[in-house]
Amino acid sequence: MSDLLLNWLINIPGFAAPFAIAALGLIITERAGVLNLAAEGFMLAGALAGVGLMIHGAPPLVALGGSVLAGMAMGLIFAIMAASFRINHVIAGLALVFFAEALTSYIASAERWTNKAISGLEPVFLGQDVIVYATPVLCALTVWMLNRTRFGLTIRAVGENPGAADAAGIDVTAIRFAAILIGAALIGLAGGYLTVAVSRIWVDSVVGGRGWIAIALVIFARWHPWRALLGAILFGCIEALIPRIAAAGFDVPRYFLQMTPYLATLAVMIWAAARGRDRWSQPAALGQHHIREERG
Amino acid sequence: MTNALSLCSVSKSFGGFKALDSVDFSVAPGEVHALLGENGAGKSTLMNIACGLYAPDEGHVELEGRAVTIAGARDAAAKGIGMVHQHFKLVPAFTVLENILLFNPGRAPAEIAREALALADRMGFEIDLDARVGTLGVSEQQRLEILKVLVAGARIIILDEPTAVLGEDDGRALMALVRGLADSGSAVILVTHKLHEALYHSDRITVMRQGRRIAETLPAEMDPGRLTTLIVGEHIVEEPEPSPHVGGARIRLNQVRLAGDGGRKGLVDVSFEVKDGEIYGIAGVSGNGQNELAEVLMGLGLPTGGSIEIAGHGDVTGAGPAHRRQNGLACIPVDRYRHGLAGSIGVADNFAVNGALAGRYGSWLWFNRRKARAEARAAIETFDVQGVRSLGQKAALLSGGNAQKLVIAREFQGAPQVVLAHSPSRGLDVRAGAAVHERLRAARDRGAAVILISEDLDEILLLSDRIGVLAGGRLVAEFKAPANRSEIGAAMVTHD
Numbered sequence: 169m170s171d172l173l174l175n176w177l178i179n180i181p182g183f184a185a186p187f188a189i190a191a192l193g194l195i196i197t198e199r200a201g202v203l204n205l206a207a208e209g210f211m212l213a214g215a216l217a218g219v220g221l222m223i224h225g226a227p228p229l230v231a232l233g234g235s236v237l238a239g240m241a242m243g244l245i246f247a248i249m250a251a252s253f254r255i256n257h258v259i260a261g262l263a264l265v266f267f268a269e270a271l272t273s274y275i276a277s278a279e280r281w282t283n284k285a286i287s288g289l290e291p292v293f294l295g296q297d298v299i300v301y302a303t304p305v306l307c308a309l310t311v312w313m314l315n316r317t318r319f320g321l322t323i324r325a326v327g328e329n330p331g332a333a334d335a336a337g338i339d340v341t342a343i344r345f346a347a348i349l350i351g352a353a354l355i356g357l358a359g360g361y362l363t364v365a366v367s368r369i370w371v372d373s374v375v376g377g378r379g380w381i382a383i384a385l386v387i388f389a390r391w392h393p394w395r396a397l398l399g400a401i402l403f404g405c406i407e408a409l410i411p412r413i414a415a416a417g418f419d420v421p422r423y424f425l426q427m428t429p430y431l432a433t434l435a436v437m438i439w440a441a442a443r444g445r446d447r448w449s450q451p452a453a454l455g456q457h458h459i460r461e462e463r464g
Numbered sequence: 465m466t467n468a469l470s471l472c473s474v475s476k477s478f479g480g481f482k483a484l485d486s487v488d489f490s491v492a493p494g495e496v497h498a499l500l501g502e503n504g505a506g507k508s509t510l511m512n513i514a515c516g517l518y519a520p521d522e523g524h525v526e527l528e529g530r531a532v533t534i535a536g537a538r539d540a541a542a543k544g545i546g547m548v549h550q551h552f553k554l555v556p557a558f559t560v561l562e563n564i565l566l567f568n569p570g571r572a573p574a575e576i577a578r579e580a581l582a583l584a585d586r587m588g589f590e591i592d593l594d595a596r597v598g599t600l601g602v603s604e605q606q607r608l609e610i611l612k613v614l615v616a617g618a619r620i621i622i623l624d625e626p627t628a629v630l631g632e633d634d635g636r637a638l639m640a641l642v643r644g645l646a647d648s649g650s651a652v653i654l655v656t657h658k659l660h661e662a663l664y665h666s667d668r669i670t671v672m673r674q675g676r677r678i679a680e681t682l683p684a685e686m687d688p689g690r691l692t693t694l695i696v697g698e699h700i701v702e703e704p705e706p707s708p709h710v711g712g713a714r715i716r717l718n719q720v721r722l723a724g725d726g727g728r729k730g731l732v733d734v735s736f737e738v739k740d741g742e743i744y745g746i747a748g749v750s751g752n753g754q755n756e757l758a759e760v761l762m763g764l765g766l767p768t769g770g771s772i773e774i775a776g777h778g779d780v781t782g783a784g785p786a787h788r789r790q791n792g793l794a795c796i797p798v799d800r801y802r803h804g805l806a807g808s809i810g811v812a813d814n815f816a817v818n819g820a821l822a823g824r825y826g827s828w829l830w831f832n833r834r835k836a837r838a839e840a841r842a843a844i845e846t847f848d849v850q851g852v853r854s855l856g857q858k859a860a861l862l863s864g865g866n867a868q869k870l871v872i873a874r875e876f877q878g879a880p881q882v883v884l885a886h887s888p889s890r891g892l893d894v895r896a897g898a899a900v901h902e903r904l905r906a907a908r909d910r911g912a913a914v915i916l917i918s919e920d921l922d923e924i925l926l927l928s929d930r931i932g933v934l935a936g937g938r939l940v941a942e943f944k945a946p947a948n949r950s951e952i953g954a955a956m957v958t959h960d
Contacts (some may be wrong), residue, residue, distance in 0.1 A: 190539045318569060325566050330554045335553035338537025452557060 177404075177411050179301040182366055184404025186211075186358040190302050190309050190382035191389065191396040193239075195355030199314060199391060200210045200347035201327035203455035205261030206246050208379025209268030209380070210352050213238040214359030216272040219370040220279065224285040231463050232299070232360045234288075239356015242268060247348040251341050254457040265379075273372045281370050289365040304398070306354070323347050330458035331411055340458045346391035368389045384433035390449045466653035468493050469514060469545070469620045476509055476598035483509040485675045486523065491620065492652040496642060498654045498666035498683075500695055503864055504895035505673040507655050512620050513783040514539035514653070515547040527620075541567070546613025550624040552605050556598030563597055567612045576615060583614050587644055602750065603634040610641070621645060622653045623685070627661065628891065631749035631919060631954060639665045657893060659688045671695055696895045702729045704945065707908055707929045711740030714775050714913035715882050721769035722756050724937065731756050732937045733770070738913040739884070743904065744930030746917040749956050753937035754917050755798070758886045759914065760908055762795050763788040774882060785822065794880035796871055798887045798917075807860030809851050812840035814859045817875050822878070839877075847873035848899065865896025872903050883907050883914045889923060901927055921956075925949060932960075 190207055197204045217238035221231035242264060249260040276282045279345040289297045325333040326343045334340055359375060367374055381403060389395035410425045470490040476483050484506045491497040501507045512518045513525065516534030524531050527543060534540050536571040540547070541789045554563050558808065564580055565573055577593055584591045589607055598603060606626060613621060625856050627635040639661065645653050646667075654666055663667050664681050671679045673693045686860050693699050716737040724730025738744040759765035760772070763785040777791040797803035805814050816836035819825055826832040837855055844852055848870045851862055862870060868888065875883070885904055889897035903924055904927060908914050916922050924931055931943040941955035 173792075179613055318565075321562060325555050325558070328557045329553070331551075332553040332563075333566070334557050335537055335547070335549065337536060337541060338566075449557075 172412060172416055176408055178295045179408040180401065180404045181296050181303075182450040183355060183407040184400045185303045186361045186378060187382055187385055187403050188224045188397050188400035189299075190355045190358035190379065191385045191400060192306055192393055193314050193351035193358065194312070194382055194386045195328065195389075195391055195393055195396060196288070196310060196314070196323070196349075196354070197228075197351030198285075198386060198454055200323045200344050200450055201330060201453040201456060202250055202344050202456075203257040203261065203346055204348070204351065205258060205383065206242065206264040207267075207355050208375055208377070208383050209265040210242045210246075210355040210363065211359030211375045211379045211382075212272045212373070215363040215374055216276060216281070216370060217356070218360035218364040219281055219284075219286060220275075222288075223281055223284055223362060228287075228289040228364050229298075231364050233362070235356045235360020236353045237356070238356070239352045239359065241375045242356070243349045243352020246309070246352065247345045254459070257455045259333045259464075262343070269373060272435045276370050276372065283369060283371060286364070286368050288368040289361075295364055299357075299365060305394050307397045316430060324433045324451075326458075327453055330453050330456070335460060343416055355379070355382075363411060381429045384430055387450075388433045388436045390436070391451060392449070399432075416463030467526070468490060468528060470529075471510065471514060471520075471652075472526060474510070474513055474521050474525070476513065476518060476521050476652070483675050484513075484520075485730060487675070487677045487724060488673070489514075489670055489677065491653050493619070493649050493651050493759045494646050496654055496666045497668045497670065498656060498662035499670050499672065499730050500656060500659075500691070501672035502695060502895060503891075504674075505672040505695075507672055508624070509675075510672070511547065511619070511624060511653070511655060512764075514540075514620075517756060518586060532929075535570055540615070541616045544617055544619040545619065545622070546616060546618025547622045548551060548606070548609045548613060548624065548626060550626075550628060552609055554605055554608065557596070559594050559596055559650075560600075561593040563608060564593075564615055565614050571718040578726045580615050585612055586648070587611075587641060589641075602629050604636070605924040606630070606638065608643070610645075620651045620653070621657070623812055623851050624655045625657060627658060628658070629750070631956070632921060633749070633957065637825055642721055659691050662691065663688065664727050666736050672695055690719070693896055695895070700894055700898050700928055702898055704753075704926055705743050705905060706945065707743070709741045709911070710929070712757035712775065713737040714740045715915070716773045716775075718769070718773070719770035720767045720772065721758060722760055722765060722937075723768045724756075730937050731760065731767070732936075734934075735770075736916055736942070737940055740881075740913055741826060741911045742929045743908050743914040743916055743927050745924035745931040745954055746915065747931055748872050748919065748934035750919045752956075753934045754886070754919070756830055756937065757934065758795075758798065758884065758917055758927045762793075762797075762947045776881075789818070791821070792881035795882070796868070796874035796875055796885040796888050798890070800867045800871050801860060805859040805862075805867060809857055810856040811844070811849075811859055811862070811870060812837050812871060815840040815843055818874055819877060833934045841876065843873040844870070847876075847903070849873060865892045865899070868892060868896065868900055868901075872900065874904070876907060879910065879912070881912055883912050883916065884917070888916070889918075889920070889921060890939050897923075921949065921952065924952075 187327060194204055194207055213450050214235035217234040221234040245263055246260060249255045274454045291297050292405045315326060322338050322343050326340050332383055363370055363374060385399045385403060388399045406425055406428050410422050413420055414422060467490040472489060474484055475486050489508055489510060499507050514518050516536050516539055534543060555805055561577055564576055565588050568576055576679060626638055630638060642652055658664060663686060666683055668912045669681050669683055670677060689701055714874060718735055720731055720734045723729040760767050763783055767781060774780050774791050780788060780791055801807055816825060824835045840855055849868045850864050851866050888900050904914055916927055929945050931947050931952060933941045933952060935956055935958040938960045943952060
């Protein structure tokens, strides 16, 4: 029993880290007022890039760097659609997810990367790898960036009231573009971590809905980085439990456990709504385009 | 003395439309220069050129006698031009200090905080730098807007209809503040609709009409009648007209209560009745229960106590909006673009929606489009809605006055017995406002009971046969026309 417990505990950080990193990326993007539903797609791109580079002999950290770039490449497409061309964020995001699903499957099969085991990222301390230790640091950096820097102030202003930001001489499109790219870099890293450190293999749709859970997690955390880290640990506990419960022979349907992150998110949304609107800290201009009033 | 800012023969066209035609405008340090004109006269376009949002097609901008090009909002701020927009450009979720920081990049927060407090002190008001802007009142937010541009070092301050959102007292306080700005050496441009602000609080008046400068004059040489004539190009003077015939009570409110929550005041035991053929004005400073009263009357919010009766229909306290309409109630809501019209659908459809719901244009299965369009066309003619290029044109493209006329055309279809008008002329120019007033009087004269909720005391005094005053959610006083302006003003600031 204690073996099971220890085994569970050791595995939690590995499950929690990608949730947390993806959620941080989403928070940066969404605090700038861009609703990002494309996280699953960004993570798939990052995951495939990581596997591909590993298969071609790159060291794990270099492979993760490739994941970051792959995430940003997807982010660039999203930024051009959502920030520059002001396409509806929901439509642009959903389109990118399906595009990424198909594109990654195609590349994986064309390059014969599917089902090839890779070596992966090794633990450095207490059975955990370097990305796990970097996660709280990234979280602290995000909090500092959003709350203590001028760049963070402009990101939040653009997300809360783009009209006011525009009047203050801030380039709303440029700030949103930057926020999408920074967010996409983190989300790509989270995707890369899934294959390079956790599964160590590519199968189609390897991300398995974790991008969607990260979106739920952001709502759960009400767009706050530290709360997102806590939520990620909570969701990580649940995910790490699923295979171990089955292994220990308990008869709990795994589907029930799989829906707990979403149930928790629904509960938080209902709780926040019941407490009144001002407690609901969603960025006021989330998903809204800013077009300066012009005549003629 | 050299002018702080001069706009020299500027012209600007949008598409084929000439918004500005060779306009000269200048303002000197220490001066308040009022800019008057109807909606669409070109005031906003002129000011947008002054603050760098538009580049002029012809002509140029001079700062202290030197020709300059102003490239955008940030450049304007750097050159000492500060614009206080009519719709505040503040981030409600931010603190006061964060809002000032946002507008003043590249300087240390501590230094900005010090300067903001010193400036506020010099202007004679207090401000809490850590307060969330969303929790501040309208007049505090406006002071913050002014403070924001002052911290940025503005010496030329443009105020776009600054008192449109303020009550009487706050408006007076703001005018004193504006004078203080000029006395401390700033050049102030006051864009306004209100004649008395130009007449009593400015040093110079420029009047614009249809993209041209019609006159530049001194307040001492003007009176309200002459100024109105300059603004609209014809003589419009509205005089109070008593009701020709007052009948029996039509709508009666009995001890109506509405629970307040958070920022909302609620209503406390509001009782009044309005008779047929009477305009009942509800005066009060903004935020004293006007919105709540309107919601209760429309049936959008159910009162938590008391009752509402409409003669001939009995008790309607629990009736929703659809039911109230069947009982002969028509509403001209406060925000015509948000609650009065659906901006992205056509003019004819906006007109037909009430009639369609009442079964006038067929059943739920079938919509008699031809009849709806024919009636819409006739109503547009009757109610003089201008700027309608086609019946399918989006309602959002109508100007404020014409949008309001469309709302009135729809609401007055079927001769309603009770009319609720909430700030019906807010944001409208003199001519459009007078047209709206004429429609309300016409409804009254044919025997409807009209409830006029307005924060504009002039409008209340002009139209009402009787006046109730709302303060803190209570009806604190009632007056019969002709009423004494200062007594009403005193009742408006009653505190319990």
